[in-house]
Amino acid sequence: MSQMQNHPGEPAAWSFSEWTRGNNTAEYWRAATAIVLEYRINGDAAEIGLALHDRAVALGYAHIIMDSLSRQGDRTATIVFPLTERVTKEQYARLASVLMEELGQYRAASGNMAFTHLIHVDHLCDQLFVPGAVIAPKAKINETEKAYQNMDPRRFEAGGPAAAVHLVAPILTSHDGLFEWTPNASEIAQMDANALLASIGVDLTANGQLLSE
Known part of the structure; x- marks a missing residue:
């Protein structure tokens, strides 16, 4: 003072x-x-x-x-x-x-x-x-x-705490949008395997269908 x-x-x-x-x-x-x-x-x-x-x-x-x-x-x-x-x-x-x-x-x-x-x-x-x-x-x-x-x-x-990173599983929808669901662990593993095989040129289809279908 x-x-x-x-x-x-x-x-x-x-x-x-x-x-x-x-x-x-x-x-x-x-x-x-x-x-x-x-x-x-x-x-x-x-x-x-x-x-x-x-x-x-x-x-x-x-x-x-x-x-x-x-x-x-x-x-x-x-x-x-x-x-x-x-x-x-x-x-x-x-x-x-x-x-x-x-x-x-x-x-x-x-x-x-x-x-x-x-x-x-x-x-x-x-x-x-x-x-x-x-x-x-x-x-x-x-x-x-x-x-x-x-x-x-x-x-x-800083102005506030850093935002947390949230990893959210993608939502799969049908073409008409009537059904929505989150893939389970087995489906996610199959999709990852398909993506990996496709990336190295492996044919994933049998008679025009994915092997996982």
Whole structure:
């Protein structure tokens, strides 16, 4: 809030990290006291904020839900998880990854897991603090040491989960459309065999009829 008072009418960049010279570049970064995860808004701003809030409540974590802005000035939603102690770059990266997995929320902002990531606020941004368990970094990292080993948290930067591939057996119909059925396993095997033999030039007919008929 003091930053906004110093720059009235301008968005202010917020960080929950400590810097040696007040510059948000990696060489000046010292430690973080919270994990900050920002999400792009598509439509109703309250919807994604509520989804983040509900999941954090279900997990039992203390958190802050905030209106925020991207660097381009687009409205975003941010969730902040306070920590019981300061964390290193490596601890920040692991905790950010784990928390993104636990939230399971898509449309994460690009660079969301970077320890140098800043959020932007203006006079229209509201904040809501929700009490709960404050995350103990070392305990959380130890607790999830064997979890999410093959995770790719950057997938949450997408607009949603990848569509599942559905393989549906073809529907066979008679010429007049009166009868429809899905071939059984035996019929599918026979059709596959016919197709394979035909592909190598084997004559599949006897007196003008397929051998399977």
